[in-house]
Structure formats: structure tokens, C-alpha cells
Amino acid sequence: MTSTKTLLLAAALAGPGVVVATQAQAQVSGIAVADPEAAVAASRAWQAARGQIQTTYKVQLDQADARRRAVSAELQPLVTAYQNAARQPGASEASLRPQAQALQTRENAANQELARLTEQPQRAQAYALEQISRRLNDAVQAAVRARNVTLLLRPAAALFSQPTADITPAITTELDRLVPTVGITPPPGWQPGQQGAAPAAAGARPAVPAATTPGRRPQGR
Template sequence: MTKFKHMLLAAALAAPVAFTAGNATAQVSGIAVANPEQAVANSKAWTAARSQIQAQYKTQLDQANTRRTAIQAELQPLVTAYQTAARAPGASEASLRPQAQAIQTKQQAAQQELARLTEPAQRAESYAIEQISAKLSDAVQAAVRARNVTLLLRPEAALFAQPAADITPAITAELDKSVPSVGITPPANWQPGQGQGAAAAQPAQRSRPQGR
């Protein structure tokens, strides 16, 4: 979930936190809480996109998992040797530096290798999340208007909140209506973050089922 939260950070920060109450019939009134990352994570569009990505990039993801296990096995003897050397009488930072550098070099190479294997899937994830996040602010506003919420907080910002004060499911429901599906194949020249605003909304709109 940590990686997912990083992907969503910009969109979550952009989501409004305070609103003027509307005239809609309220189920919640006044102050409410919501987790924007969870709202996106629970959306139908993300659930479907994640399944598609896992299927489409299964070979690369399986290779990454296999290599990750192998790399851990390769690193463990080096780490054990370093720990043993560190406990030896007379061990110093200078004497341990070559072993530490060897471990660090191998770790960096491993990270680069795993990044190459997982990059296509991560790129697809970022593209899908960006399309959903483009509608997050509108979904938040629709949810708070429908419930006469005048102040919306993140759950961690509230000392106490009744379960009924959590409108995260309502935001997810709004997302499901506004962006029921997204594409997982970004354009060749697409870069994460460049689709904020109207540009990011276009792919979601194109993928929306046609109405009457």
C-alpha cells in the first residue's frame, strides 16, 4: 500500500478539505473524515485495472519475484560474513568498508535489475491511477455536497470519529460513477504526472461506456 500511497500523494493533496454545505439531503452533517487513497484503491476501475495488469505483465512480475528471491539468497552470505567480521576483535570501519561497499554495490545492481523487470507494470499502474485520480477531487466534492459536510479531514487528523462520519465509501461510489473503467496502456510519450487536470481526464472519458 505504501507504493500506492506515493502514487496518489499529489492527487490526495489536491483534494479539497473544506466545503460550504449544499442543500442536498444529508446523511452526514458537519465534519466528516475520508481516506482518498483507500477510496481510489476500492474503486471498480482500479480493481479491474490491477487484475488486467497482473495478467498482462505476469511473465515480467514472475521473473522479478524469482530474481528477488535469488538476490536475497546471494546477499545473505555476504551479510553474514560482514556481521561476523564486525564482531571480530579489532574490527574497524576501515576494515569493514570493502565488505560493506560490496554489499551496497550488489544491492544497487539488484534494485536496478528489479526496476527494469517491473517498470512496464509500474508504468501501467501509474497510468491507471492517474486517470482515476483526475476524478478524485470531483468525487470528493460530490460526496460532501450530498451529505452537507462543511469540513472534511483525513482519518489520522481526527482524534475521534464515529464510523458513520467516514465518507470514504461514498467517494468510491462517486468514482465508480464518473470513471467506471480506465486504460492500462499509456501512450508512448506519456510520463507520470503530466496528465493532471483535463489531460488526465481524457483517457478516463474515452474509456467510459457510451450512454444513450
């Protein structure tokens, strides 16, 4: 489990991928690489919003962090008991299922509890990210035009690329120009994704992580 005070992007932003190229080659061949999520994460608007969220919702985040640690301590004996049972001769999926289900039920309840505690900071994060993500495509297009790039792909798609091929910092610069600041208080009735592409509430990397089972997750044999 990661700290609830580390508000991270788990944003599902639509964006281009990557190919091998140096900066000089990109100017000639029109090929470059970029990580749009990293560009958003590095933007001044997001950095400021993250700090505001941590300050504004400090009480809720502290409560969630304390509860997360307590849940981890509560779940650890159950995990250990499950792992010990799984090592016993003759252990099977059927014999381990009751323990696995009990552990999963307890973990799900803890996640729901943490979700309630962190609902406000989660919404604040989603609102801030949505405001930035609305202008992400504009920022990408501006950076691409300035460098005569005709093909822009994500880094994960490349076997190799030189750091000089990366125009992610240029996209961040454009975002800073287009979205100098954002608010963290959603208007009444606002829901994530209403206007433009909104980041998924944390997807791979939640702003305020839910409780997770210590050690390996129970699985039947």
C-alpha cells in the same frame, strides 16, 4: 520484500485529512474523515486494471519475482557476514564501511535489474492510477456536498474517530460513477504526471517492489 504480483498503490495523491466525528455529528458540524488513497484502491476501475496488469504482464512479473527471490538468497550471506562483523569487539563505522558499501552496491544493481524487468507493468499501473486520480477531487467534492461536510481531514491526523465518521466508501462510490473503467496501455510518448496529479511510482508501496536487503540494512557503528 513483498511479492511482485501484489500491485499496490504507492500513489502520492493530494487529498484532505481527518478529525474526530461520528456520521451524525458530521452532518451537523460539517466534520468528517476520509482516506483518498484507500478510496482509489477500492475503486472498481483500479481493481479491474490491477487484474489486467497481472494478466497482461504475467511473464515479466514472474521473471521479476523469481529474480527477486534469487537476489534475496544472494544477499543474505553478505548481510549475515556484515552483522557478524558488526558484533565483533572494536567494530567501527570505518572498519565496516567496505562490507556495507559492497552490499549496497550489490543491492543497487539488483534494484536496477528489477526495474528494467518491471518497467512495462510499472508504466501500466501509473497510467491507470493517473486516470483515476484525475477525478479524485471531483469524487471528494461530490461526497462532501452530499453530506454537507465543511471540514475533511485524513485519518492519520486524528487521535480517535468513529468508523461512522469515515466517508471513504462514499468517495469510492463517486469514483466508480465518474471513472467506471480505465486503460492500462499508455499512448505513445506518455509520461506519468503529464495530466493532473499522478501517483508516484510506488513511493511508499511500489506496484512492483525492488529488491531489498534481507534483515537489517547495513549501517556503520
